[in-house]
Amino acid sequence: MLRALLSDDLPRNRFLSAVLLLILFGLATAPFLVSGASAINTAAKILIFILLVASYDILLGYTGIVSFAHTMFFGIGGYGVGLAMHFMGPTWGAAGLGAALALVFGVTLAALIGLLSLRVKAIFFAMITLAVATVFAVLVSQLSDYTGGEDGRSFRVPEVLRPTYKVLAEPLFGTPVTGRIVAYYLVFVAVLALFLATLRMVNSPFGRVLQAIRENEYRAEALGYRVVKYRTIATCLSAGLAVLAGALYALWLRYTGPDTTLSFNIMLNILLMVVIGGMGTLYGAVIGGTLFILAENYLQKLLGVAATQVEGIPLIGHILHPDRWLLILGVLFVLSVYFFPTGIVGKLRQSAKA
Amino acid sequence: MSHPVLESRDLTIRFGGHTAVNAVSTSFHAGTLTAIVGPNGAGKTTYFNLLSGQLTASAGQVLLDGEDVTRLGPADRARRGIGRAFQITNLFPQLTAHENVRLAIQARDPAAANLWQRWTKHRAWIERAEWVLEEVNLQHQRDTVAASLSHGDKRKLEVAIMMALEPHVFMFDEPTAGMSVDEVPVILELIQKLKRAGDKTILLVEHKMDVVRSLADRIIVLHHGQLLADGDPATVIASPIVQEAYLGRAPEKETAHG
Amino acid sequence: MTDQTAKAAPADIPRAKVDFLPLLLPVVLAIGALLLIGSPTTWLTLTLSALAMGMMIFVIASGMTLVFGLMDVINFGHGAFIAIGAYLAMTVLAPLSGWMSTDSLAMNLSALALAAVVATLGTGALGMLFERVIIRPVYGQHLKQILITMGGLIVAEQALHAVFGGDQKAMPLPTGLRGAIVMGDIALEKYRLLVVIVGLVVFVGMQMVLNRTRIGLLIRAGVENSEMVEALGYRIRRLFIGVFVVGSGLAGLGGTLWALYRETLTAGIANDVMVLVFIVVIIGGLGSVGGCFLGAVLVALLANYSAFLVPKFALVSTVLLMVLVLLWRPQGLYPVAKR
Amino acid sequence: MANPLLRMEGVHTHIGQYHILQGVDLTVPDGGITMLLGRNGAGKTTTLRTIMGLWKPSQGTVTFDGTPIGGKDTPSIAQAGIAYVPETMAVFHDLTVEENLKLAARAGPMDTARLDWIFGVFPALKRFWHSPAGVLSGGQKQMVAIARAIIEPRRLLLIDEPTKGLAPAIIEGMIGAFQDLKRQNTSILLVEQNFRFAAALGDTVAVVDDGRVVHAGTMADLVADTGLQERLLGLSLDAHQ
Amino acid sequence: ADLKICLIAGKTGALEAYAKQTEVGFMMGLEYLTQGKNELLGRKIQVLVKDDQLKPDRGKALLEECYADDGAEIAVGSTGSPVALAMLPVAEEAKKILIVEPAVADSITGEKWNRYIFRTGRSSYQDALAAAAAIPADVEVSIGMMGLDTAFGRDGVKAFAEALASMRPKAKIVAEEYAAGNTADFTPFAERLFGALKDKPGKRIINFIWAGPHPMAKFVDMKPERFDIMLAPGGNILPVMNAWKQFAGAEGGTYYYYSFPKNKMNDWLRAEYQKRHNAPPDFFVAGGFSAAAAVVAGVTKAGGTDAEKLIAAMEGMAFETPKGDMIFRAVDHQAQQDMFHWRIKKDAKDNDLLELVATIPAATMPLPFRNKR
Ligand SMILES: Nc1ncnc2c1ncn2[C@@H]1O[C@H](COP(=O)(O)OP(=O)(O)OP(=O)(O)O)[C@@H](O)[C@H]1O
């Protein structure tokens, strides 16, 4: 049963299993474990990024394609849902229609990019996707009458997802059960299901072929695999999942804008999450996503605490200042690439073998 | 005589000003092993590349089972039954020997592109891959990643991958180069077995004349991209042009050694 | 080429031909633009200023193309060196405000030269550190390079914030280089003339070193198989460090030029040009100095013409140019290597 | 026999966690040609790479011309006078044939006479002088790799399977070339599968198995003793033809 | 319990310098207005400063956290307009007051407004009115616009056109150019504007709607005086304006310049700020201070922090700030405020750059209502 659910791709390391279980448990109970807006917001963001990073790993880790356009698909999902709700009102129909249109648009775009440009060398493909993503971002900002430009769009969501909607009259474990909780579990279930589905796909015969293509496309072609076809399908799959992640994120934030979905910073964050977690293993997406979002959210607070301890010490006080959190994060990037060249999951599995 | 399985008509490729394969017309029949010999740079590998689709001809045609496949890519030709082992080892470096072979087996299965099945469900692939590894005497390296194999073992894996494809046209490009003397017979035996099956078309590029002599039904000689000689082994080897162009010495000396 | 190798080359093997086709691109572009713009003075103003801007982009990008192309290292941290170079130059210029504000052009220029030298050497030295700490573990792994150099960039940018503060700094031009030379209706900023000279010197210098010495060969070979280069008896590590130092130093020089052009300075000063730098490096064909030069000129020309003719299009024109070039020549205009 | 030019004593080499060489003892006499034989995966290539410093020995000593070189870095070992032809050839694909050789000639411009001698052995190099090495045929690449090692005189050549992929005519020429080198007092350590070639060229021989040298002696002894051949190399008459 | 106020700002990211000013100004405002006791209605004030990193999603999450987890009763923020806009619905859901400072987008007190939103910061439209006021009134003027190619720039140009129409009917916009923030070469834009303006009647001015590194110097280098064109770069923070020393005579409108407003609060701010930071207070320091003034005045008047009472108290409330009195308009909660028409001095020095041409009184600026109630 568990094997089937995980598609025979078990964590293969005791410590890793424990951490994954811990994350699963934490995410499943986040709203009640720690009450408050901060915890639930962080947990939801972790969920969405796990899905987003997993979808990117299909490209990067499994197929060996470097694309800088992944946030574009994330954005398409976000804008699909956001604009549909903004213009059509806060109904489920609008959300569904927006997501469906975004999915169709995103996957078509992915197929086009794939068919047109997957023949060129890897680094050039990366640059072409960067270009396409840039043009898309410019377009979104210039069509500000529809998209809201840099300001993005805030919109309302269906009644049951709003914070003002009370599900239970009484708080449960000290947490008031509002529409936010409903929205959270909507995201949770959707992400869990999509993640397991992704796991299944990378462990299918198809997924094996992707790995072969990553390893040696020339040889794969000689075995009879049409490389461009496989790559294009992988691109579409990955894009579709990113669209869905974007749609969920918009639904959760009740806002969509270039900074939350399209910015190059997010692209880099995704890359980091993949690499820190470990490329070519979806569990890496879970670990990488969770760690990164936690760091992004709590590093500053942590530094705030640390800074009070070292206040007055000249240089250290300067460096540990909460406003310099990015400095610390930068150092952490470098260190993690240093010490986890195969990602955390890779490292754990290696140590299991030795 | 039966239909040729594979045929090249005026097959030509030019790189810039250099014509690497020059209007080669010949055909290959089921049940025969044709050895292709010629000096270095004669165009043997390039000719293979044209037949299997790695390169597209500048002029001329390739016919497979009577159909024109000149414009098809390597994947499509592989699907139609062309198997190819490369001169310069061409593996999936970070995958194990077993996975390398399994991917070749999978390629023949319509389930290869299935998105939803678990690959672990395909016991048949796994078992067959093991069997193929045994065939080339590589079972002890089953779980070694290809990059860590010694050169000779890589050559064996290269052959194993082609065997796993179960093609009906086999193209060996110097299969025994770098293989140790005690391993060469394993490969030769394998090729013999294919020959005995009687319905396979086998092409072999090889510089070791003893190997060629022991296996070939027919030899063709390429020189400067052109077809220089074609015929049964004894005649071709004995012909003075071949002695001159390829072996670079008198025929007696060569036979004396054999 | 020495006599004896010339002898060794048989006559029937054609020499590698110089590829002139891409050189026509800027010419065609300029002529097309002249037809569309109509006014020759406007066209001339745009063209001259674009040529100068192209030189500046070239200097900024040249270090990147060296490192990117020759060592196969994608240095997203290039921008950090640009910024650091600019800050170094600012630090040098601050106490020299006397030299900067006199009317003596010689004094002006020596202040700038001093600043440029310090910026170049300083970033070069930092480059050595960067190579050791950041780059070395990730040779040959593009993705990791992108990430780790990104990390380096963030650290450097934040460090600049910590040292110099987050606010914008002024970086005024010296008196003698302010304003423009006006010829009829054409105005060309004086500073741009200086940039053209520096750009040409850098270009010629790099071409000489790469084409007339063994170094260029060694680096290209080393990228492909550093193990074999070592087995031939060369210390490829040192060479790579050297290349990285030079690349970083050029970034520092570029940063100095750029900040002076902008006349203001923030830690994020390089972010605006980095996209252009990437495009130029790609269009030129990873690692080709000549390609980078041509690419820079092309990009600058196109940016100016399109901004004048169809301003809306200006934003995407350079990206489009890159895509078109890649469709025509998938390896860039002057591919160095078949990677 | 002359003093040994190269001596390996009890050399162990690990690659990652794998223990590949398990105590190799090997000597290469000065001015002679030594053949290194053994089945696939025996450790021949690893032995050469260890000498060259491309793998670091974890134990044991490697002495070249009286000075220890075990653990030194590759460039120093190369500068001490050792040249290497790897089994993968490792020609620089982006560089032309000329540039490949130019790099190998550390001392400066290539010596014209020597170049002519190389062109004599490998005529194809002359024809492809200005072509990128990447477009050469398999055998032609092998020629570039060998030419690179002999473009300047070196004390010792480490050559991994030079005949693989070469046409018989070229192999004949190569035997001559190696004998020329020997006359110029260059010693050679040669890994070879082609026993006939090995027999024709070698003065001494060492057989590697499982990361150890299991036999060392003169070539003549081995050629004479078919029983020994069979035992060490699995050579049987029909396999060898 | 303590009275908790959240201050959300983009403390890291491109606008770091702005955010720092806001924070310092806000703190100094509280200090001055509570006479250093830091108490209001007998309750100790606790300010929770949060960094939204200029990310709208983060701003939103932080504001939720403020209201729900930290128990903040009032929130102030934020630096970037996209962040502020994303935060607006959170205030409405939480039913708590959000004072927007210093984000400028018109829609904050326009179409995106809700009744929990007040803004002490000036809107783009107010900037436009100030800029328009700096245009000569009695002569014919032809204006070329150099706008930043974002919603900010485009809205700014639109607002400026409207402001001209109502305040300076003799002035006309004859050309609009928009350039991306990362434009390297402004030559084509200058050429277009010069071309459009050079044969136009009356005074010729190029007006900038810009944020970030300013193209002013590049335009000066192109010698606009050849065509008798003046440059009006718009108000900006001190470090930017300090780079304009040599452009004596250029005019424009601004929100604040430390030496312009003459009142006790500003005197104290200038003196104290000079003492602590060895520089005159800038733009956003005054803004932060004003937000603090609004909080203190509102809470005092309402006698507590209950949102409904605060709304009732603050609608139409006048309060003192370093830049003079402000009034929260009852309809859209935008603070009406004086703006300043300036000119660059003859021998300007760092931090002594502008002279006041005229104060533009709040009452004379025709600021429309754009919100739906
Ligand atoms: N892509 C290419 N561009 C230019 N020339 C090429 C290219 N590929 C092959 N050639 C040339 O074509 C000729 C034939 O090469 P090919 O590899 O077919 O030789 P071969 O007969 O297989 O030789 P070998 O026995 O050495 O493997 C060679 O001279 C080679 O340089």
Ligand SMILES: Nc1ncnc2c1ncn2[C@@H]1O[C@H](COP(=O)(O)OP(=O)(O)OP(=O)(O)O)[C@@H](O)[C@H]1O
């Ligand atoms: N990079 C590596 N990582 C792990 N094991 C390796 C690696 N390279 C070689 N080996 C192993 O070391 C052993 C010796 O390899 P080596 O290449 O020295 O053999 P060889 O004698 O040269 O064989 P061949 O004749 O096939 O070239 C083999 O078992 C091989 O699998």
Ligand SMILES: [Mg+2]
């Ligand atoms: Mg070949």
Ligand SMILES: [Mg+2]
């Ligand atoms: Mg070997």
